[in-house]
Amino acid sequence: MERAAIFPGTFDPFTIGHEAIVRRGLSLFDHIYIGVGVNKEKSVIEETAKRVETIRRYYRDEPRVSIESYYDLTIDFARRKNAKFILRGLRSVRDFEYERDMADMNRRLTGIETVILFTEPPLAAISSSVVRDLISHGMDVSDLLPH
Secondary structure: OOEEEEEEEOOOOOOHHHHHHHHHHOOOOOEEEEEEOOOOOOOOOOOHHHHHHHHHHHHHOOOOOEEOOOOHHHHHHHHHHOOOOEEEEEHHHHHHHHHHHHHHHHHHOOOOEEEEEEEOOOOOOHHHHHHHHHHOOOOHHHHOOOO
């Protein structure tokens, strides 16, 4: 049986921090489904289809990574993909309680386990929010995005 995980997020934009989590996750899982979540509460700079296509282009030569959008609960997306794991990255102690609570609820509702990888220290300050803010101020963010 394939060990599949989903890596959910808004990915607006997909950063080198996200890429590092996927790269490291591939040593643990046979397949990673990157789920670009649609959250009507969040303000985004790129449309969902564009974000999906950008990430697909980046992983076009990696058959163990698939990318698609989803509109429902993350656990429902995981079930559709027959994934028994949710892959998450943890940048700081501020992220910890939120991630722990979500992991506990997801496991309680479905039995799906969350695997959390600590962000590599040089990437800890990189978040999509920071990158979006830099973009809005005309800054070059090319070194924060996968090539």
